[in-house]
Amino acid sequence: MDFHHLPDEALLAQCDMQTHRGSGPGGQHRNTTDTAVRLVHKPTGVVAEGKDQRSQLSNIRAALGRLREKLEKRAYRPPPRKKTKPSRGAKERRLFSKKHNSQKKALRRDES
Numbered sequence: 001m002d003f004h005h006l007p008d009e010a011l012l013a014q015c016d017m018q019t020h021r022g023s024g025p026g027g028q029h030r031n032t033t034d035t036a037v038r039l040v041h042k043p044t045g046v047v048a049e050g051k052d053q054r055s056q057l058s059n060i061r062a063a064l065g066r067l068r069e070k071l072e073k074r075a076y077r078p079p080p081r082k083k084t085k086p087s088r089g090a091k092e093r094r095l096f097s098k099k100h101n102s103q104k105k106a107l108r109r110d111e112s
Contacts, residue, residue, distance in 0.1 A: 008064055015067070016040040017060070022051030039063045046070050 006014075022036030036051035037059045048070060050063030086094075 011041075011064060011067070012039075012060075014042055016042060019056065022059075035059055037063045039067050041067060041071065044071065044074065046074065 016039070018038045018040070019034040020036050020038065021034055033054075035054055035056045036049065037056060038047065038049045039060075040047050046067060048063045048067035050059035050061070050066065052062055053059050
């Protein structure tokens with residue numbers, strides 16, 4: 001399912017939102033309030049965090065952006081590979097190099 005194309009409100013409705021104190025640079029200012037946000041997407045179990053800003057609203061937006069990226073990455077499947085034959089020239093080059101190597105080795109055997 002394409003979860004990454006949903007509007008913000010619909011995507012938030014599918015998530016458990018937890019707030020906590022963000023650690024890292026910012027020290028006292030960052031540790032005073034619970035502005036860090038962790039979003040857990042219920043259907044898939046994907047987790048995304050936003051703890052860059054001192055504003056909870058901007059951290060929610062950041063977490064939503066990261067969640068969308070993770071869901072998009074998860075939904076991507078590379079196209080199936082198509083089998084191709086080697087070209088005639090490629091076959092000839094490969095056979096020529098094999099023949100050339102075998103001749104070199106044959107000359108080594110004769111000398112010893």
